[in-house]
Amino acid sequence: MGNYDVIIVGAGPAGISTVLHLQQIAPELASRTLVLEKARFPRNKLCGGGVTPDAERILNRLGLDVTEVPHVDLDWAHFLFEGKGVSFRFAENYAFRVIHREELDAWLVRKARERDLTILEETPVERIVPDGDRVDVVTPGGTYRARVVVGADGAHSVVRRAIPDHRRPPYACAMVLWASPRESSSHLPDVGYFDFFPISRGVPGYVWDFPILIGGERMRSWGIANFAIGPRESRRRMLSLLAEEMARHGYRLEDYRVYGESVPVFRPDGPFSAPHILLTGDAVGVEGVFGEGIGPALGQGAIAAKAIVRAFETGDFSFREYRAEVLRSKVGISVRRRTSLAPFLYSLRRPSLQRFLWWRCGRIAEWVVKTFLFGWTTWGEDRRAL
Numbered sequence: 552m553g554n555y556d557v558i559i560v561g562a563g564p565a566g567i568s569t570v571l572h573l574q575q576i577a578p579e580l581a582s583r584t585l586v587l588e589k590a591r592f593p594r595n596k597l598c599g600g601g602v603t604p605d606a607e608r609i610l611n612r613l614g615l616d617v618t619e620v621p622h623v624d625l626d627w628a629h630f631l632f633e634g635k636g637v638s639f640r641f642a643e644n645y646a647f648r649v650i651h652r653e654e655l656d657a658w659l660v661r662k663a664r665e666r667d668l669t670i671l672e673e674t675p676v677e678r679i680v681p682d683g684d685r686v687d688v689v690t691p692g693g694t695y696r697a698r699v700v701v702g703a704d705g706a707h708s709v710v711r712r713a714i715p716d717h718r719r720p721p722y723a724c725a726m727v728l729w730a731s732p733r734e735s736s737s738h739l740p741d742v743g744y745f746d747f748f749p750i751s752r753g754v755p756g757y758v759w760d761f762p763i764l765i766g767g768e769r770m771r772s773w774g775i776a777n778f779a780i781g782p783r784e785s786r787r788r789m790l791s792l793l794a795e796e797m798a799r800h801g802y803r804l805e806d807y808r809v810y811g812e813s814v815p816v817f818r819p820d821g822p823f824s825a826p827h828i829l830l831t832g833d834a835v836g837v838e839g840v841f842g843e844g845i846g847p848a849l850g851q852g853a854i855a856a857k858a859i860v861r862a863f864e865t866g867d868f869s870f871r872e873y874r875a876e877v878l879r880s881k882v883g884i885s886v887r888r889r890t891s892l893a894p895f896l897y898s899l900r901r902p903s904l905q906r907f908l909w910w911r912c913g914r915i916a917e918w919v920v921k922t923f924l925f926g927w928t929t930w931g932e933d934r935r936a937l
Contacts, residue, residue, distance in 0.1 A: 552693035553585070555585045555695065557701065558686075558700050560587050560676050560708075562659075562703075563703065563848065564844075564845050566703030566704075567852070568613075569831060569855045571668075572852055573860070574668060576857065580863060586668065587670075592653075596652035596653060596656060597812040599649075599759060601647050601649055603843065604641050605846040605926065606846035615659075618648075622649060623649045623762045624644075624645040625762070626741045627640060627742050628640065628646035628647065630916065631909060632905040633748045633902070634748075637916060639917045646742075646743060651765050678713075679709060679710050681713065686698075686700045699827055699862060700827065701829045701831060701859070702834040703831050703834060705814075722813045722814065725776045727811075730797075731770060732771055733800060742761070743762075749792045751905055754777050754785070754792060756778050756789075759773070759775075778839050815836040816838075821836060823835060829870055835877075838889040838893075840890075850881070882927055
């Protein structure tokens, strides 16, 4: 079907970030890059839709203004246990933006095409076959070849399967639905709520509720995250806890269609690369405290682009240093810190410990989250490093 220098599998935030950063630092290479996407935009994508200031700064550096996309700015984010806790913002005047992923991803693809980048939709990749100094990318319509293949194809990455990994990664699970606002709810219309009460009930995660625009209509994004998904019973417990919290605000879970998705959790010792192959975004894994995907995916796209450019400059396509480059980058440090914190946070199953954390030490928790876990795009003075 064709030979390319680079093929990126997946046109979500990770894939589009990679190709846009390639164009920024090596435009000739970007012109010989192909992005393959199995769906057609706008596509369905399970995601709460939170876009943090870190994600927005990465897009700004690419010359993109995400406020072009319909969005809701959250006045505050409430981090709670049993309805009580601490409120804070990640930006000066708002907590973060909420954007429906269908619209965000379609906008990113449109912006990439406006810059003459090549994206083929409705082209699912069936398998990846390394072949000497090339990689075959097999699709139903034929086989493409490239010197480098980037796996930006999300939680169920086909590219990831081509990299030997003898350890099964831990998985997180999220269940999401969209509902019309209820006057009976005590939740404020432009505030996000993240309640960690499921931890004390056997589910290491949280329930969220915040506003979102879908097709121009104001809705509420409700969901529950579980960072140690296990047997079917665990999923039933998730639905039970989500139903319980929604009922407190005038909703009946059975009135809505619930969407569920599992995704690998980031592991510093997990698969990152193989000769001629890189992974980025959810294909590497989501961080294990909040499950944020968009910001890390955008940041990792920049790291992948730099590694690709260096490979073509040096002729070394082993990518043996790629893992270390990701882990020591600012986005990598942020994700590693969250992953390291997760076992501690989710081991505090006694309600008294969670109450102490969020009720008594809320401001300390806020400082840790804002200083050490988020805001990585502003760490230090060298803004060239991500």
